[in-house]
Amino acid sequence: MRALIVRGPGQLAWEQAPSPKLSSARSALVRPIASASCDLDRRLIAGLTPFKPPFALGHECVAEVLEVGGEVASVRRGDLVSVPWKIACGECAQCRAGRGTACTSVPRLAAYGVPAGGNWGGLFSELVEVPFADAMLVPLPPGLDPLAVASASDNLTDAWVATSRPLATRENARVLVVGGTESLGVLAVQMANAAGAASVDYLDDNDYRRELAVRSGANVELEPVLDERYDLVVSATRDPQALHRGLLALAPGGHCSCIGILFEDPKIPLFGMYLRDVTLSVGVCNVRPHIPKVFDLVASGRCDPLLVSPTVVPWQEAPEALIQPLAKCIVVRERITAG
Numbered sequence: 001m002r003a004l005i006v007r008g009p010g011q012l013a014w015e016q017a018p019s020p021k022l023s024s025a026r027s028a029l030v031r032p033i034a035s036a037s038c039d040l041d042r043r044l045i046a047g048l049t050p051f052k053p054p055f056a057l058g059h060e061c062v063a064e065v066l067e068v069g070g071e072v073a074s075v076r077r078g079d080l081v082s083v084p085w086k087i088a089c090g091e092c093a094q095c096r097a098g099r100g101t102a103c104t105s106v107p108r109l110a111a112y113g114v115p116a117g118g119n120w121g122g123l124f125s126e127l128v129e130v131p132f133a134d135a136m137l138v139p140l141p142p143g144l145d146p147l148a149v150a151s152a153s154d155n156l157t158d159a160w161v162a163t164s165r166p167l168a169t170r171e172n173a174r175v176l177v178v179g180g181t182e183s184l185g186v187l188a189v190q191m192a193n194a195a196g197a198a199s200v201d202y203l204d205d206n207d208y209r210r211e212l213a214v215r216s217g218a219n220v221e222l223e224p225v226l227d228e229r230y231d232l233v234v235s236a237t238r239d240p241q242a243l244h245r246g247l248l249a250l251a252p253g254g255h256c257s258c259i260g261i262l263f264e265d266p267k268i269p270l271f272g273m274y275l276r277d278v279t280l281s282v283g284v285c286n287v288r289p290h291i292p293k294v295f296d297l298v299a300s301g302r303c304d305p306l307l308v309s310p311t312v313v314p315w316q317e318a319p320e321a322l323i324q325p326l327a328k329c330i331v332v333r334e335r336i337t338a339g
């Protein structure tokens with residue numbers, strides 16, 4: 001089978017790789033049919049992360065199920081499923097406590113598309129093993145467009161959790177999304193609206209993303225001084241100064257969800273945050289429990305991930321497409337099971 005391999009900075013190519021096999025009665029083999037670029041992927045390709053090549057790329061996809069082990073009960077051949085980015089068993093103490101991101105049945109950070117916690121392959125590949133099929137896979141409801149939810153594996157669900165969790169305890173919330181990553185900021189605008197925000201402002205100096213944010217329901221004509229104005233700030237940026245500005249924009253009792261990945265330690269205005277009694281959350285998103293809700297939001301039209309204007313390309317064109325500065329890229333291949 002073919003896997004999309006990062007060989008070195010800027011070097012991305014399809015290579016032959018051993019086909020994965022069912023390793024246990026709980027596992028499934030799936031074939032990705034709509035794989036999305038995560039906002040992290042271009043940096044992984046460019047060599048701007050701690051993850052060193054070579055490795056198979058991709059950790060967001062909708063796949064068709066090809067084969068399942070004897071104990072798998074929730075999916076069967078031909079089903080379309082969302083494949084979460086994180087490998088997790090669903091049964092250990094961490095998984096049962098809702099922390100699949102810290103699953104102890106697999107090495108720490110075991111995930112698709114990054115060389116961490118073992119070699120699990122990437123979700124752009126032709127064939128992928130899902131070791132805990134019942135715990136991980138989420139079947140798509142009939143009629144849901146695989147392209148619209150290709151990113152439910154990570155970015156789309158991350159945006160939902162980052163907005164809906166703090167908004168659940170804040171009525172009439174004023175929200176600021178600090179953009180800067182390819183898709184997360186715009187998706188967060190949509191999800192903040194879906195979660196009932198009173199208003200959503202979007203801060204970004206990129207005109208293309210500002211336009212997408214406006215179409216997603218944000219206001220981009222902001223006051224010059226944003227300090228202490230917002231109940232929720234979603235920091236979807238890698239710029240430490242933009243994060244800093246977002247933290248200063250928190251009103252008393254506010255919350256900042258930091259979902260842009262910063263590899264360096266940023267400057268945090270901690271004393272000012274202390275005086276305003278605000279909270280900051282940062283962490284990899286345990287997407288699996290939230291994917292069904294995200295499917296509902298997309299199916300009911302309360303969010304439209306295709307508004308981030310993904311470029312859709314056949315798998316052969318993935319190496320060229322994924323290095324372009326696009327908001328989102330979706331790589332597709334034909335189904336081989338009846339659909």
Ligand SMILES: [Zn+2]
Nearest residue numbers: 038039040154
């Ligand atoms: Zn990701």
Ligand SMILES: [Zn+2]
Nearest residue numbers: 089092095103
């Ligand atoms: Zn576990």
